[in-house]
Amino acid sequence: MKGKPILASLATAFALAVAQPALAQENIKIGITTFTSGAASVFGVPAQAAAQMIAEDLNAAGGIQGVQVQLFFVDEGAGAEALTTEVRRLVQDENVDVMMASISSGNCINLTPLMEDLEVLNILWDCGTQRIFEEMESTYNFRTQANATPEMMAALLYLLKTKPDFETIAVVNQDYAWGRDSWELFSAALKKLKPEVEVVAELFPRLGAPDFSAEISRLLATQPDVILSTSWGGDLDTFVQQASQRGLFNNSTFVLPLAESSIQRLGGVLPDGVIVGARGDHYFLHPETKDDEDMKAFVEKFRERTGAYPIYSVFHMAQAFAALQAAYDKAAEANGGDFPDRAQVIAAMEGLEFKGYGRPLTIREDNQALEAQLMGVSRTVEGYDFPIIDDMMIFDAEGIMAPPGQNSLEWIGTLDASFIETEASEYKHEE
Amino acid sequence: MSFQILVLAALDGIAYGALVFLVAVGMTLVFGVMRILNVAHGSFYALGAYAAASLGIAMAGMGLSPWLAFPMFIVAAAVVGITVGGLMERFLLQRIYGYEETLQLLVTFAVFMMLENVQRLVWGVQPYFYSDPLRQLGNVNVAGITYTAYQTLFLPIVALAVLIGLRWFLRYTLAGSVIVAVTEDREAATAIGINARRVFFLTFVIGVTLASLGGALASPTTSVLPGMGAEMIVLSFAVAATAGLGQIEGAAVAALMIGLGRSTAVFFAPELEVVMPYLIMVLVLLIRPEGLFGKSTARKI
Numbered sequence: 001m002k003g004k005p006i007l008a009s010l011a012t013a014f015a016l017a018v019a020q021p022a023l024a025q026e027n028i029k030i031g032i033t034t035f036t037s038g039a040a041s042v043f044g045v046p047a048q049a050a051a052q053m054i055a056e057d058l059n060a061a062g063g064i065q066g067v068q069v070q071l072f073f074v075d076e077g078a079g080a081e082a083l084t085t086e087v088r089r090l091v092q093d094e095n096v097d098v099m100m101a102s103i104s105s106g107n108c109i110n111l112t113p114l115m116e117d118l119e120v121l122n123i124l125w126d127c128g129t130q131r132i133f134e135e136m137e138s139t140y141n142f143r144t145q146a147n148a149t150p151e152m153m154a155a156l157l158y159l160l161k162t163k164p165d166f167e168t169i170a171v172v173n174q175d176y177a178w179g180r181d182s183w184e185l186f187s188a189a190l191k192k193l194k195p196e197v198e199v200v201a202e203l204f205p206r207l208g209a210p211d212f213s214a215e216i217s218r219l220l221a222t223q224p225d226v227i228l229s230t231s232w233g234g235d236l237d238t239f240v241q242q243a244s245q246r247g248l249f250n251n252s253t254f255v256l257p258l259a260e261s262s263i264q265r266l267g268g269v270l271p272d273g274v275i276v277g278a279r280g281d282h283y284f285l286h287p288e289t290k291d292d293e294d295m296k297a298f299v300e301k302f303r304e305r306t307g308a309y310p311i312y313s314v315f316h317m318a319q320a321f322a323a324l325q326a327a328y329d330k331a332a333e334a335n336g337g338d339f340p341d342r343a344q345v346i347a348a349m350e351g352l353e354f355k356g357y358g359r360p361l362t363i364r365e366d367n368q369a370l371e372a373q374l375m376g377v378s379r380t381v382e383g384y385d386f387p388i389i390d391d392m393m394i395f396d397a398e399g400i401m402a403p404p405g406q407n408s409l410e411w412i413g414t415l416d417a418s419f420i421e422t423e424a425s426e427y428k429h430e431e
Numbered sequence: 432m433s434f435q436i437l438v439l440a441a442l443d444g445i446a447y448g449a450l451v452f453l454v455a456v457g458m459t460l461v462f463g464v465m466r467i468l469n470v471a472h473g474s475f476y477a478l479g480a481y482a483a484a485s486l487g488i489a490m491a492g493m494g495l496s497p498w499l500a501f502p503m504f505i506v507a508a509a510v511v512g513i514t515v516g517g518l519m520e521r522f523l524l525q526r527i528y529g530y531e532e533t534l535q536l537l538v539t540f541a542v543f544m545m546l547e548n549v550q551r552l553v554w555g556v557q558p559y560f561y562s563d564p565l566r567q568l569g570n571v572n573v574a575g576i577t578y579t580a581y582q583t584l585f586l587p588i589v590a591l592a593v594l595i596g597l598r599w600f601l602r603y604t605l606a607g608s609v610i611v612a613v614t615e616d617r618e619a620a621t622a623i624g625i626n627a628r629r630v631f632f633l634t635f636v637i638g639v640t641l642a643s644l645g646g647a648l649a650s651p652t653t654s655v656l657p658g659m660g661a662e663m664i665v666l667s668f669a670v671a672a673t674a675g676l677g678q679i680e681g682a683a684v685a686a687l688m689i690g691l692g693r694s695t696a697v698f699f700a701p702e703l704e705v706v707m708p709y710l711i712m713v714l715v716l717l718i719r720p721e722g723l724f725g726k727s728t729a730r731k732i
Contacts, residue, residue: 041556210653214443214697234558234654
């Protein structure tokens with residue numbers, strides 16, 4: 001399953017068809033790490049399909065700066081050691097021009113220093129840990145989406161703006177880095193903005209836990225006003241199913257910052273009025289871009305290919321490719337129209353402006369992208385067999401994340417009640 | 432308040448313990464009779480869950496009554512147990528009974544790895560959820576808290592029925608007596624004309640059918656997804672070891688202890704939830720190294 005040059009033959013075929021004579025540059029080789037096994041393949045497999053689809057389209061349109069792209073996939077589910085070996089092989093043997101790694105924050109933390117050593121451009125295309133660029137200076141690593149800090153701040157702001165009168169909160173997060181870190185950020189900010197709120201339960205069931213009955217019993221007994229869960233995948237599906245069956249949604253407001261990625265599977269099981277997020281402004285009915293021709297085409301094509309609407313990991317993948325293409329274009333322009341070398345592409349990543357299928361993005365001086373955040377509530381409407389997102393708010397990134405060089409928790413320590421007034425654009429679902 | 436919490440913890444513990452027992456008893460039985468620690472046991476749990484969920488979704492698509500799901504669970508479990516389990520015993524395990532345990536462990540582990548990939552090939556990576564039977568049975572209200580009748584009543588009743596059924600089968604039927612005879616002393620049983628191979632086949636099929644029944648019955652309560660089997664192997668092994676290998680009643684007590692330990696932890700010390708089964712196992716084995724119901728036997732030379 002590892003590193004198959006799936007598009008190699010296809011790419012060659014296109015290259016022959018286009019028949020550009022005497023091209024000095026061979027393919028642009030892109031190594032992508034993604035989960036094709038394990039629980040996180042709910043993100044990884046759709047994102048892989050998106051990467052293949054985008055590369056086919058790109059090559060059919062002549063490639064990047066006239067050069068075809070060629071993809072190599074590595075399975076993150078194989079474990080950190082196998083992943084490192086395979087990434088090293090891609091860089092040293094296949095000589096990839098760029099890596100896109102990874103989904104897992106743990107893998108990002110492991111691979112970013114390696115990419116610095118190997119001196120190859122790496123696009124952190126999905127992982128969320130805010131620690132990476134706060135703890136290390138990086139020359140070769142760039143992140144083309146937000147990180148955990150703005151994602152959690154947007155969820156908290158949405159809650160405080162729409163349901164300001166809550167007194168108790170409970171958290172049910174997965175017991176690993178993301179579950180712990182996201183709660184640390186959320187609870188630290190909550191303490192600053194609404195110190196009187198009482199945390200009545202902090203539950204961290206095992207990643208992949210098949211049953212939340214006891215957790216739900218405890219929550220039913222304590223009746224917190226708000227229940228936060230940053231869980232995802234099968235864990236979130238199971239939790240929502242069991243909670244909804246037992247009426248936990250009746251008395252508590254749920255905040256599920258990653259629910260956009262589960263909403264199609266959950267269908268009618270997810271009740272209306274649940275606060276949902278999408279780790280960025282990722283939504284196939286994005287109120288500002290849903291009528292754009294390229295967005296409509298992308299959503300339709302992805303549905304044809306996979307049978308589902310794109311979820312946030314798919315949009316993250318699209319953003320990574322958009323950034324790569326923008327960097328090559330920018331570097332070529334700076335190079336007098338000639339095809340740029342690797343150093344020129346990396347230089348172009350600094351301050352790069354690009355656009356996926358949401359608001360435009362910019363890469364900050366610390367190599368971290370500024371990405372807007374979309375939050376909303378679930379709502380059942382005609383025409384979809386799962387809830388859509390209504391009463392949306394889109395937050396710009398600058399106001400809700402730590403400035404470059406500052407630690408997120410320290411930055412959160414400087415917040416005061418005025419933070420709740422952070423501006424957001426508001427949208428209703430349109431039929 | 433504290434009494435309410437004890438009631439809640441007990442109910443959650445019983446429900447969870449019932450499910451764990453259904454899966455673990457199969458592993459215990461197989462080990463007791465065949466002395467093979469079947470690592471692929473977890474795969475049968477997963478296959479049972481996948482088979483039940485996809486059949487259930489197909490049945491719902493045909494507009495059939497959700498009540499039919501209950502007999503379907505048994506059929507699905509039996510089909511998985513007899514076909515996959517039967518093939519595995521006949522063509523793989525039969526060849527390795529004479530070899531040392533390490534090899535047997537490796538072979539069943541290999542089967543586990545293969546079946547994991549088969550699941551991904553057949554069902555993909557997206558989670559399945561089929562909760563119609565659970566919804567069908569509705570909710571019950573205990574101490575002011577809503578429970579699903581499926582988890583608090585139905586699963587414990589099935590577990591109890593399996594326990595009583597297995598005891599009856601092993602004590603009062605010919606096939607059961609033959610199994611017990613082979614468990615006690617394989618050589619002597621063979622000497623009086625018992626076909627040990629047939630007994631092994633039968634035991635293995637029953638054991639893995641119970642695992643896939645556990646999976647089928649779990650499918651309405653949880654996401655069916657790749658990797659769900661791995662967790663069950665470790666848990667089943669913890670139950671089997673706590674119980675005393677081969678002890679059916681012991682498996683019931685151990686599963687109940689693990690269920691209650693886990694749910695109590697969620698209420699009073701959530702940080703301990705994950706390690707609870709293993710903590711119980713270690714404590715029991717420290718006091719009784721042969722397990723709760725295990726008998727210390729003289730080593731045969």
